[in-house]
Amino acid sequence: MSKSFLAFVLLERPVAPDMMALATALRTRHPELAKEIDVGAEDARQGSAGGSILRCGDQLIAIMSMPAAIPQDPGLWSRASRAWPEAKAIAARHRGHLIVSVVGRNQHLLSTARLMTAVIGALIATVPECQAVVWDAKVAHPADLWLHLSMQSFAPFPDYPFPLWVDVLPFRFQKGIGAVTMGLTAFVGREIQFQTSRLPLDALIKKVAGLAVYLIERGCVLKDGDTFGGDERERIAVRYKNSDQFNGMPVFLCTDGSSYY
Known part of the structure; x- marks a missing residue:
């Protein structure tokens, strides 16, 4: 069983997120996190290496910008296209992606999924180039669905956005x-x-x-x-x-x- 998750946010073209804008969006979308979010000065400058760290309480979320498409997985996109006809076209034409993960091992899986989902929603809200999200190499959905459902990241059982996972x-x-x-x-x-x-x-x-x-x-x-x-x-x-x-x-x-x- 996986001990954490990895998400790919597919981009129309490679870009690095504005971490200060991301933190602001995360606070606005999820006020319960407002006092826990911190962006270090180095990360706020969108360093040329393409990687940044967002702190949320005792959790560290890593976001890395990659100037390339993700490896193609025909099975993934065939599954996604059942409910999302444009899935294969989005997969074929994206030219960059963001990797989102929580730093550290043996995290509580549901808490990690909730936090990552909230962060990805804020990324989509602040990075217009976002096209889709691949969750843990198993599930792919369009960015607009993630933007909507991720607002429920911290909703109580059974209303959190498990269809994204x-x-x-x-x-x-x-x-x-x-x-x-x-x-x-x-x-x-x-x-x-x-x-x-x-x-x-x-x-x-x-x-x-x-x-x-x-x-x-x-x-x-x-x-x-x-x-x-x-x-x-x-x-x-x-x-x-x-x-x-x-x-x-x-x-x-x-x-x-x-x-x-």
Whole structure:
């Protein structure tokens, strides 16, 4: 399981952020952080090396400007294009990127994700060249969605912006429909693969999203062989498996009564 996160902010052209403007935007967008944010004098000058440090309380956020495109990942952009038709075009034409990470190891994952998301939102608010964000090499979304949802960075459970960190992707299989997450492994070591012959697609997506945010909040509380559900009539079985459909990745295989394996 990942002990931290790495985000790439794709740029139309290479630029270095104005760190003072970033800090001001972060304070404005998230007043609860206002007294914790500090930018050192050297970082405020946008040094030629392209790297800067923002301090927020006891956390250090590193931001590095890179004058090149990120390596292409066709699978990432194919997934993103399901809901975002322009994804592949943005990926092909960007000419620079910002790397955003939290300095140090063994950080609390949810707290780190919240803070990084807030900082990325402030970056997008102050750097017009921002086109998209790739979160932890797994999830890609357009900059305007990040600008909007990142305002919820410090919202209480379950309203924080987990869709920026975890995708929920529908699929079909022989006996019905399913949905699989992408990005949850960083939080709890596995993805969710939910298969059903009973639920309509919208209910399935809602159920998987709800389970994902619950696991992000509580940790890996589902054990192999557990069941869960809203009442006794809705009992969903959970198995630890390596997915048959998705290249053997470790999943919580969730089924709602029929035999799938």
